[in-house]
Amino acid sequence: MKRIHNPEIEQYALTHLSDLYNIRQQRQGIHLSTVIYCLTRAYFDFTQYIQPTEEEVMLFALGYGLQDVLTPQEAEAPVFEKDGITYSPDFMLKMDDTYFEIKTTRMSIDKGYLPDTWIEYIMGGCYIRDITEYELVVLYMMGNWKPPFPKIYAETLKFDQEEILENWNRIVTRRNVLKGSLNCKQPPAPKLWCKEFECKYCRYKIVCDAIEIGGTSG
Numbered sequence: 001m002k003r004i005h006n007p008e009i010e011q012y013a014l015t016h017l018s019d020l021y022n023i024r025q026q027r028q029g030i031h032l033s034t035v036i037y038c039l040t041r042a043y044f045d046f047t048q049y050i051q052p053t054e055e056e057v058m059l060f061a062l063g064y065g066l067q068d069v070l071t072p073q074e075a076e077a078p079v080f081e082k083d084g085i086t087y088s089p090d091f092m093l094k095m096d097d098t099y100f101e102i103k104t105t106r107m108s109i110d111k112g113y114l115p116d117t118w119i120e121y122i123m124g125g126c127y128i129r130d131i132t133e134y135e136l137v138v139l140y141m142m143g144n145w146k147p148p149f150p151k152i153y154a155e156t157l158k159f160d161q162e163e164i165l166e167n168w169n170r171i172v173t174r175r176n177v178l179k180g181s182l183n184c185k186q187p188p189a190p191k192l193w194c195k196e197f198e199c200k201y202c203r204y205k206i207v208c209d210a211i212e213i214g215g216t217s218g
């Protein structure tokens, strides 16, 4: 037997996956996730969009693909909006009058926590939908990694009005920072408006490093 590496087919498969889930398409408007995640990155996405890396395409495609399989064809794709911020979860199930969001992760189920970005996003969704309880289904693709078998976990998250409002005020502040930066054509300062983990595989890292060395940002 001979095994011959075929980069051409790899590229074909990557393009197919990114086209299937519109991964390389530039997003328009301010979405909830735009202001939850790094604002510097959001600024660059609007002003000097760089195509996702191969790693990003694969990560998104795997997540989308799995969610797609889990989501029945009749599932809705609702779009909500408040204060100019759009909230359109990619995968939602509706049972009776309740929406369930499905998320996928490679994080271990044993960690027993939800990332801050998820909580902020979910509380933002609660504010926009005027609810205080959120139904979440998480597919842990690697289970607890011992061994790496997938597991599914569903839970109801309950919040009080105060924490939802506090979170929304933070979101609106972040939206204003982004809008201000876009108006004055000056990116928000790198690493000031993101969580530490976001920089590691970010496609704009080289741009941010250059800004930090040159000291040119808002």
Ligand code: SF4
Pocket (backbone or CB within 6 Å): 038, 039, 040, 041, 042, 189, 190, 191, 192, 194, 198, 199, 200, 202, 203, 204, 205, 206, 208
């Ligand atoms: S490198 Fe970090 S600060 Fe810069 S855009 Fe990416 S996530 Fe944001």
